[in-house]
Amino acid sequence: MMARAKSDEWYKSAFQDDYLWLYKHRSEEAAEIEVATAIKHLPFESGQSVLDLACGAGRHMLALSDYKARLTGVDLSDTLLEQAQNRFDSAGVKARLVKSDMRELPFDEEFDGITMWFTSFGYFEKTSEDLKVLLEIKRVLKPGGWWWIDLPNPTHLIKHLVPHSEREVEGPNGTARVTENRSIVSDCVVKRIEVNDTAGHRRYTERVRLYPPERFGYMVKRSGLTTLGILGDYDGSTLTPNVPRQIWYGLKL
Numbered sequence: 001m002m003a004r005a006k007s008d009e010w011y012k013s014a015f016q017d018d019y020l021w022l023y024k025h026r027s028e029e030a031a032e033i034e035v036a037t038a039i040k041h042l043p044f045e046s047g048q049s050v051l052d053l054a055c056g057a058g059r060h061m062l063a064l065s066d067y068k069a070r071l072t073g074v075d076l077s078d079t080l081l082e083q084a085q086n087r088f089d090s091a092g093v094k095a096r097l098v099k100s101d102m103r104e105l106p107f108d109e110e111f112d113g114i115t116m117w118f119t120s121f122g123y124f125e126k127t128s129e130d131l132k133v134l135l136e137i138k139r140v141l142k143p144g145g146w147w148w149i150d151l152p153n154p155t156h157l158i159k160h161l162v163p164h165s166e167r168e169v170e171g172p173n174g175t176a177r178v179t180e181n182r183s184i185v186s187d188c189v190v191k192r193i194e195v196n197d198t199a200g201h202r203r204y205t206e207r208v209r210l211y212p213p214e215r216f217g218y219m220v221k222r223s224g225l226t227t228l229g230i231l232g233d234y235d236g237s238t239l240t241p242n243v244p245r246q247i248w249y250g251l252k253l
Helices: 017-022 028-041 059-065 078-091 127-140 154-159 213-223
Strands: 049-053 070-075 096-099 111-116 141-152 164-171 174-185 188-197 200-209 226-231 245-251
Touching (some): 017 078, 017 164, 028 059, 028 226, 049 059, 049 127, 059 078, 078 096, 127 141, 127 213, 141 154
Parallel strands (some): 049 070, 049 111, 070 096, 111 141
Antiparallel strands (some): 141 245, 164 174, 174 188
């Protein structure tokens, strides 16, 4: 029986087998577009060593492989790391996959670039733990290395939040009824997911801290990283209250 994660460690139970098909709409094609946007804005060069932090099932790593990056992926989920390895094996892509907590990375100063895609920042109970992630990014980047972090834009998310939704999804246990309830609790967006199918009834919680741009910018500065720019979406939009993302990129000087 899987050990139950503490409530403030929701990410230990959320990113398991159900996650793979609940979010199967996140495609490799979308990852290719997102990586192409990053490449346009970053001082990326073919052959660079790139760390994908919270790499998940490896969609963005696979897209980065088209640019001849030397790839390392880190995630805490055995399930997602296995899925990533299967993806790379099928595509004939070489990559190093490492199970690790992003607050304590098992590397030294060895990467030319680090990416964090689609709301992989803000998972932890305290802002001081989120700051540790930025400090680790700085520590394992080479001098002059670049970084790319994609967060939700809180103003847009709160304005367009859908409190309740239901959908049917085809999964490994037939048609599943999926109910999702979303709310803002303090400075976090919380999604509570219920799944019902022939395998039974399961519940998951996802909780991500929302960082207004000025607050995240302060944390970046405090970590010792330098910002080059901020995008509002993967179409290259500038950051305004009306765009869905805040995509930060910069350097370790």
